Every structure is written in C-alpha cells, then in structure tokens.
Amino acid sequence: MSNNPAISRVALKKTTPDVSAAMGSLHAAAVSAAQDAKLQPEILELIRIRASQLNGCAFCLDMHTKDARAAGETEQRLYALNAWRETPFFTERERAALALAEAVTLVHDGHVPDAVYAEAAEVFSEEQVAALIWAATVINAYNRIAIATRMVPGGYQPVKK
Template identity: 85%
Template sequence: MSTSDPISRVALKKTTPDVSAAMGALHGAAVSAARDAKVEPEILELVRIRASQINGCAFCLDMHTKDARSQGESEQRIYALNAWRETPFFNGRERAALALTEAVTLVHDGHVPDDVYAEAAEVFDEEQIAALIWAATVINAYNRIAVATRMVPGGYQPAAK
C-alpha cells in the first residue's frame, strides 16, 4: 500500500474513552506538578517540542510550536531546537532540561546517563526533576498515540489568552 492511500486508523478517544480520559488526567497532573515545582512554562514547551522532534510526531510539533509561540517563544529558538547544543540560544536550565528530555526519550540508548542526570540536578531541585521526567514521559506517550493513529496536524489553535 502506498502512503498516498492510507488506511483508516482507530480513534482512541472514541474507542477507549476511559483510557483516553486517564491519559488526559495524567497530563493534567504532570502540568500541575511542573507548575507547583515552578518549572518555567517555556522549558516545558521546549521539552515537548524536542521529544516530538525526536519521535517524528508532526501533530505534536504543530501543537507545541504554536503553543510556544503564543507564550512568546522566538522563531529563532524553535528553528534551532533540533541543534540546541550548537547554539548560544539556550540557558543552562534549558540545556539541562533538553539533555534530560533526550535521554528519557531515547532511554534505549544509555538509560539516562548519570552525567545527564547530574547536570539536571545542578540546576533543578528534586521536585523539578520529577516534573521534567513526567513532562517528558507524557509527551512521549502522546507522540506514540499521535503517530500510531496518524493524527493530522494543522488544525490546532492555542487557547485564547
């Protein structure tokens, strides 16, 4: 079958509403934990975008780049996020969060190395590290849902402020 002739995919929210609701509740709890731990909202969007880049999730990239821009994130930083190590655009906290996000996302490749965790522990307290791990875990789960079900990007609009 060619990619121009896609097969219909399951609508998870409709087919398994209880599980979908539980996923939404997990997302809400992770957002609350990050807010309570005082993790900057800008860092959370960078985490979501970076994991979505790694996972090739067009739907989540569309959503979270729009959310980041609506929160004041610069186009330059969004465009350079895939090469964040080679740019001067990200501060130490952002770099530590991005490294941790990459390690969690690519857990099969190094199992979150001690040096990555230690770098995060230098700039984040335990509650913040926990919140970042949850944020990375939740976006990775959403990436897998969106990719597996071929959610179509383009229609998402951030909530009005």
C-alpha cells in the same frame, strides 16, 4: 513503509474513552506538578517540541510550536532547537532540561546517563527534576498515540489566554 492516508485508524478517544481520559488526567497531573515545582512553562514547551522532533511526531510538533509561539517563544530558538547544543540561544537550565528530555526519549540508547541526570539535578530542585521526567514521559506517550493513529497536523489552534 507506507503512509497511506486512505487507511483508517482507530479513534482512541471514541473507542477507549476511559483510557483517553486517564491519559488526559496524567497530563493534567504532570502540568500541575510542574506548576507546583515552579518550573517555567517555556521549558516544558521546549522539551515537548524536542521530544516530538526526535520521535517524528508531526501532530505534536504542530501543536507545541504553536503553543510556544503563542507564549512568546522566538522563531530563532524554535528553528535552532533541533541543534540546541550548537547554539548560544538556550540557558543552562534549558540545556539541562533538553538533555534530560532527550535521554528519556531515547532511553533505548544508553538509558538516562548519570552525567545527564546530575546536570539536571545541579540546576533544578528534586521536584523540578521529577516534573521534567513526567513531562518528557507524557509527551513521549502522546507522540506514540498521535503517530500510531496518524493524527493529522494543521488544525490545532492555541487557546487564547
């Protein structure tokens, strides 16, 4: 596998602006659904980062770790996220969200097991489970876009709130 930076990749926003706008609208709708369901933004960032780790998306890892830090996430939890099951740093709800996000991300590997779904449904409302599934779906789509077009990490800066 070659990762030749000299090979130019398509600029999706420029080449297919309507599809890119639709993706942005999907992302906005998923964020809105999470807000309406009163899902903590910290959980959303954790699942975005975890899915990006699993997919190997450097651009999204750069973006979402910066966003998480800007929102007050600790370095310890970010460093341990790749091994979240082995640490005491994550709450029961965060663990259920991470397990669900991993199952959605790795859907090819046994689909979303009933036990994983049941664990999430036990600690989240139906609206929150739906929002978690949408958030995982959206970040997985963005990971694939960033990887396929070789978006370069490093330049993203969080919006100051």
